[in-house]
Amino acid sequence: MRAFGKVFKYGDNIDTDVIIPARYLNSSDPAELATHCMEDIDADFVKNVKKGDIIVADKNFGCGSSREHAPIAIKASGISCVIAETFARIFYRNAINIGLPIIECPEAAKGIEAGDEVEVDFDSGMIYNRTKGTQFQGQAFPEFMQKIIKAEGLINYINEK
Amino acid sequence: MGMTMTQKILAAHAGLHEVKAGQLIEADLDLVLGNDITSPVAIHEMEKMKVTGVFDKDKIALVPDHFVPNKDIKSAEHCKCVREFASAHDITNYFEVGEMGIEHALLPEKGLVVAGDVVIGADSHTCTYGALGAFSTGVGSTDMAAGMATGKAWFKVPAAIKFNLTGKLPKWVSGKDVILHIIGMIGVDGALYKSMEFTGDGIANLTMDDRFTIANMAIEAGAKNGIFPVDDLAVSYMKEHSKREFKIYEADEDAEYEQEIVIDLSTLKSTVAFPHLPENTKTMDEIDEVVIDQVVIGSCTNGRLDDLRIAAKVLEGRKVAKGIRCIILPATQKIYLQAIDEGLIQIFIKAGAVVSTPTCGPCLGGYMGILAKGERCVSTTNRNFVGRMGHVESEVYLASPAVAAASAVTGKISSPAELGL
Numbered sequence: 232m233r234a235f236g237k238v239f240k241y242g243d244n245i246d247t248d249v250i251i252p253a254r255y256l257n258s259s260d261p262a263e264l265a266t267h268c269m270e271d272i273d274a275d276f277v278k279n280v281k282k283g284d285i286i287v288a289d290k291n292f293g294c295g296s297s298r299e300h301a302p303i304a305i306k307a308s309g310i311s312c313v314i315a316e317t318f319a320r321i322f323y324r325n326a327i328n329i330g331l332p333i334i335e336c337p338e339a340a341k342g343i344e345a346g347d348e349v350e351v352d353f354d355s356g357m358i359y360n361r362t363k364g365t366q367f368q369g370q371a372f373p374e375f376m377q378k379i380i381k382a383e384g385l386i387n388y389i390n391e392k
Numbered sequence: 393m394g395m396t397m398t399q400k401i402l403a404a405h406a407g408l409h410e411v412k413a414g415q416l417i418e419a420d421l422d423l424v425l426g427n428d429i430t431s432p433v434a435i436h437e438m439e440k441m442k443v444t445g446v447f448d449k450d451k452i453a454l455v456p457d458h459f460v461p462n463k464d465i466k467s468a469e470h471c472k473c474v475r476e477f478a479s480a481h482d483i484t485n486y487f488e489v490g491e492m493g494i495e496h497a498l499l500p501e502k503g504l505v506v507a508g509d510v511v512i513g514a515d516s517h518t519c520t521y522g523a524l525g526a527f528s529t530g531v532g533s534t535d536m537a538a539g540m541a542t543g544k545a546w547f548k549v550p551a552a553i554k555f556n557l558t559g560k561l562p563k564w565v566s567g568k569d570v571i572l573h574i575i576g577m578i579g580v581d582g583a584l585y586k587s588m589e590f591t592g593d594g595i596a597n598l599t600m601d602d603r604f605t606i607a608n609m610a611i612e613a614g615a616k617n618g619i620f621p622v623d624d625l626a627v628s629y630m631k632e633h634s635k636r637e638f639k640i641y642e643a644d645e646d647a648e649y650e651q652e653i654v655i656d657l658s659t660l661k662s663t664v665a666f667p668h669l670p671e672n673t674k675t676m677d678e679i680d681e682v683v684i685d686q687v688v689i690g691s692c693t694n695g696r697l698d699d700l701r702i703a704a705k706v707l708e709g710r711k712v713a714k715g716i717r718c719i720i721l722p723a724t725q726k727i728y729l730q731a732i733d734e735g736l737i738q739i740f741i742k743a744g745a746v747v748s749t750p751t752c753g754p755c756l757g758g759y760m761g762i763l764a765k766g767e768r769c770v771s772t773t774n775r776n777f778v779g780r781m782g783h784v785e786s787e788v789y790l791a792s793p794a795v796a797a798a799s800a801v802t803g804k805i806s807s808p809a810e811l812g813l
């Protein structure tokens with residue numbers, strides 16, 4: 232599996248309240264949630280995001296609430312992968328459980344800028360910055376998590392078991 | 393190598409003699425929790441699973457508390473979805489408006505969590521029950537769905553940081569100040585993926601409500617869970633509230649901790665977290681004048697009886713400053729009733745505060761106290777992220793009930809000392 236797209240870049244501690252504000256949580260429809268994704272931190276995100284694009288962020292991405300609406304909104308907005316220096320743990324679980332690929336890689340978080348075109352190989356964890364011609368080794372998932380992501384989420388994984 | 397308290401509980405629930413930090417395990421669950429925001433997503437996920445029912449109708453708790461009594465039509469639909477699911481699966485612990493409270497105050501009060509349990513909840517503050525010596529942690533809706541169907545969840549065994557608490561808190565300083573102090577020290581990712589294990593003789597000087605407040609905000613330091621040893625006070629709390637058998641786990645003497653931090657409680661001061669992160673803390677003496685518009689006293693962090701008693705001590709015979717909205721939310725119906733019996737609600741209303749039925753309401757910017765552009769609120773809740781209580785340009789200052797109540801009286805961030813208390 233590979234992802235390829237343009238990068239949206241964010242800083243430290245991007246919390247679930249800015250990824251999808253609570254005022255929209257009276258809906259759980261992915262398409263509707265996606266129309267408000269990142270609204271409180273980047274009002275233009277929804278206008279500019281294209282299918283396949285990639286989010287790159289610094290430390291503790293997805294901190295705050297356990298709302299699965301956050302990775303759901305990101306996935307439904309067309310984002311194919313999130314790369315960060317570190318992820319908050321509930322977001323990490325949720326992303327894997329719903330089948331949104333995420334990769335921890337501090338070097339990539341530093342070496343990739345907004346607008347760069349980036350390719351990710353999930354099997355190897357390799358991240359290629361096609362704009363700058365650089366590459367980074369991200370943390371590959373343990374086998375158990377790879378199986379969940381390949382099954383496109385925990386529910387399918389359990390059903391397949 | 394010995395195990396931490398958390399690791400021992402997890403090992404026992406995974407049927408293993410030993411676990412190590414970093415190990416992936418599958419553990420049996422004693423309780424699966426969801427609320428009106430997260431349960432509908434979980435219920436839809438469960439419908440996609442090849443299962444016919446829930447693993448145990450007594451071990452699921454469904455608590456609509458975020459947007460209830462229903463805020464609008466969409467919230468009403470969500471609550472209806474949860475209510476119908478509870479009815480279809482004959483869920484024992486579904487709490488309708490009138491009996492519900494804020495989930496993390498309600499579950500211990502109803503005796504649904506006891507020491508030694510493994511609990512997951514589709515709400516990040518599920519870590520609150522660590523105060524009782526349980527392993528409890530927040531998860532998402534998919535985990536909740538899998539948990540309801542199978543009674544199991546996957547975990548990565550966490551490493552731990554040990555917090556050795558000594559001494560006794562000064563007057564007007566409480567559990568909220570302890571946890572804000574800690575988050576200010578280690579940061580919002582200071583305990584990422586880890587357990588925060590509290591030990592030390594200072595714990596004996598903390599009330600159960602203080603401990604719930606501290607464990608509640610472990611997630612604000614990025615932790616997987618926070619956990620307290622089970623002492624006589626915790627045992628008597630469980631005996632009073634629950635008929636369930638509990639099991640006490642203790643950390644091994646040679647348990648491994650990544651870090652050990654000693655905190656002398658007697659040196660702590662009233663602490664406030666400034667916008668827009670819980671780690672932006674200042675002690676009262678470091679704060680210049682901050683004029684405010686609203687005060688909120690409530691939430692799963694500080695909506696318990698002790699919190700209301702402290703607020704009442706400050707507000708008794710005083711008035712909320714002109715132009716300030718002071719909103720007080722007892723966390724459960726039982727707390728509400730006790731507060732009425734003790735005359736606290738009278739004190740609040742006479743002071744000019746508004747008292748509401750239990751709800752998360754303003755804590756997450758849901759309803760019942762939303763901030764306009766540029767407004768500031770001193771709140772006993774747990775998050776002050778951008779836009780958390782309303783407009784993206786509004787500000788939330790996190791504080792203890794004592795500071796929140798004193799601030800309501802003066803109209804700026806204040807300590808009870810400024811009122812001569």
Ligand code: SF4
Pocket residue numbers: 458494495496515517691692693751752755756773774
């Ligand atoms: S009171 Fe606030 S933090 Fe607690 S469960 Fe409700 S919304 Fe979440």
